[in-house]
Amino acid sequence: MRAIILAGGRGTxxxxxxxxxxxPLVPFFDRPLIEYQIRWxxxxxxxxxxxxxxxLGDRIVSTLGYQLAGVPLSYVKEPHPLGTAGAVALAxxxxxxxxxVVVVPGDALADYDLAAVYQEFLSRPEPVGMIVKQVADPRxxxxxxxxxxxxxxxxxxxxxxxxxxQWVNTGIxxxxxxxxxxxxxxxxxxxxxxxxxxxxxxxxxALKAPGYWSDLxxxxxxxxxxxxxxxxxxxxxxxxxxxxxxxxxxxARVIEPVWLGDGVTIDAQAxxxxxxxxxxxxxxxxxxxxxxxxxxxxxxxxxxxRVSGATIAERVVIGGRCRVExxxxxxxxxxxxxxxxxxxxxxxxxxxxxxxxxxxxVQKLVDVTL
Numbered sequence: 001m002r003a004i005i006l007a008g009g010r011g012t013x014x015x016x017x018x019x020x021x022x023x024p025l026v027p028f029f030d031r032p033l034i035e036y037q038i039r040w041x042x043x044x045x046x047x048x049x050x051x052x053x054x055x056l057g058d059r060i061v062s063t064l065g066y067q068l069a070g071v072p073l074s075y076v077k078e079p080h081p082l083g084t085a086g087a088v089a090l091a092x093x094x095x096x097x098x099x100x101v102v103v104v105p106g107d108a109l110a111d112y113d114l115a116a117v118y119q120e121f122l123s124r125p126e127p128v129g130m131i132v133k134q135v136a137d138p139r140x141x142x143x144x145x146x147x148x149x150x151x152x153x154x155x156x157x158x159x160x161x162x163x164x165x166q167w168v169n170t171g172i173x174x175x176x177x178x179x180x181x182x183x184x185x186x187x188x189x190x191x192x193x194x195x196x197x198x199x200x201x202x203x204x205x206a207l208k209a210p211g212y213w214s215d216l217x218x219x220x221x222x223x224x225x226x227x228x229x230x231x232x233x234x235x236x237x238x239x240x241x242x243x244x245x246x247x248x249x250x251x252a253r254v255i256e257p258v259w260l261g262d263g264v265t266i267d268a269q270a271x272x273x274x275x276x277x278x279x280x281x282x283x284x285x286x287x288x289x290x291x292x293x294x295x296x297x298x299x300x301x302x303x304x305x306r307v308s309g310a311t312i313a314e315r316v317v318i319g320g321r322c323r324v325e326x327x328x329x330x331x332x333x334x335x336x337x338x339x340x341x342x343x344x345x346x347x348x349x350x351x352x353x354x355x356x357x358x359x360x361x362v363q364k365l366v367d368v369t370l
Contacts, residue, residue: 002099004047004091005037006171007106008054008078012343013218016109016331016349017313022056026062026222026316029229030240030261030279030297033062033216036236038103043070044114046102050094053077054088071335084186085194088175098177105171105215105303111235112211113174121174126151126205128198129174133213134168141168141189144206145199151362153225155195167206169195170213174205211235219311219329223294227275230257249286261297279314293324302338310342319356 011023018026024034034051041049049071052061057077066073076091086104100122102114111133121129130152132144144167145154149311155169156162169191183193198204211261214225224283228234238259245262247253252266255273263278266272271289279297284290287304295301295312309326312318316330319338329346330336334348337356348354 001044001115002048002101003041003050003090004088004101004103005034005041005051005058005106006079006084006087007034007051008087009106010055011107011217014172014216016316016329016347017219017222017311019331019350021332022060023178024060026216027279028109028216028226028295029259029277031239033230034064034106035355037067037106038064038071038073039069039237040111041102041104041114044118044322046114048074049297050076050091052091054081054087056172060367068364069103081187083189083193084171086186088190089182089188092227096111100174100176100357103171103175103344104171107216108171108213109216109234110170110172110213111208111215112209114172117207117209118174122176122205123203124205127205128178128203129205129207129211130195131170131172132206133170133207135166136227138164138166138168140217142195143168146206150206150208151202152195152199152206153202155191155199155204156329157191157195167208171215171267172213173209202299207350220327224291226277227292228296229255230259230275230277244322252284255291262314267303267364285320296332313350 007024009016013267025032025260053075059350061075078087111128120149121204142157143162144152145157147153151227160183192235195268215223216222229236229238242262246260246264248266249268251268253271258273259277264278269287269370271282275292276290278295282295284301286304288301289306292309293307298313298315300317301311304320305318305322307324310324311329314334315332316334322336322340325344328342330348333350334352336354339357340354341359
């Protein structure tokens with residue numbers, strides 16, 4: 001079975017993590033997100049994977065190489081942004097052949113039994129299949145109307161007003177070749193250009209499957225997905241830290257669920273958790289606190305500082321007595337001077353330098369509330 005991973009997007013909603021990093025390489029428990037997708041596809045029996053590249057695509061190739069989890073990897077580079085459908089059409093032109101194929105977005109975390117869904121799709125007459133998911137707030141997704149036979153009869157991308165509990169597009173597609181006709185125009189997008197037309201014509205099967213799915217398109221959902229994994233809500237094999245590799249002072253408090261990478265140090269009287277992910281080699285100083293936060297590798301958190309509900313990239317130094325508040329995000333290689341308050345929703349670009357005792361930066365619009 002063959003799969004295509006769409007890895008060409010810029011991931012602007014994950015900024016500052018994606019300012020200098022392609023979205024599929026954003027770390028998830030210290031590993032690139034796309035590595036989990038490849039292992040998931042391999043576990044479902046997909047034995048050929050093509051990765052569609054765009055923004056900073058060369059870094060994806062150098063990170064993954066040409067084989068992972070026993071599956072050969074091939075790459076197709078967009079000469080310019082082609083849109084989601086245009087990227088798939090280009091990949092299909094590069095030797096995938098006429099067999100059915102699954103398409104997976106580069107920013108999703110899921111554990112569906114794709115082999116079972118694939119067989120269900122093959123049994124249906126439609127040339128296109130879409131895994132759909134029921135969500136409480138569908139406004140940020142493509143909403144799908146479904147008839148009694150499981151066929152999609154309508155599609156609206158990111159509607160401004162919609163009832164709760166609608167079925168939405170997960171971005172995971174199944175395509176039967178050569179039954180699909182691709183328009184010549186580029187860029188070409190599934191959600192905006194094709195699905196409204198294809199659903200009107202009855203060409204799309206809405207495939208409902210049990211399992212976990214998360215769109216890691218925002219920093220809030222990025223954190224939430226880490227916490228879901230800590231709670232065991234998604235069947236994903238997060239790395240098992242080496243026993244004893246983290247150093248936790250006997251006076252420190254670790255409130256589960258927590259994930260500590262190898263070489264993490266939690267100093268005296270510090271509190272970590274609940275819901276804290278701290279990357280390899282990071283240091284949490286005495287009397288500091290980290291809760292409901294994702295902290296990257298090799299981060300230094302000075303004495304008496306607090307990080308709550310925030311995202312910290314790798315190699316960040318945060319001085320003592322700092323406050324990093326809900327929905328704030330600090331890019332890689334930044335330096336935050338002692339006594340600084342990073343206000344809720346504030347984002348710092350990579351390599352930012354903030355003077356000591358800086359207070360209450362202007363707030364930025366928070367994406368969603370956790």
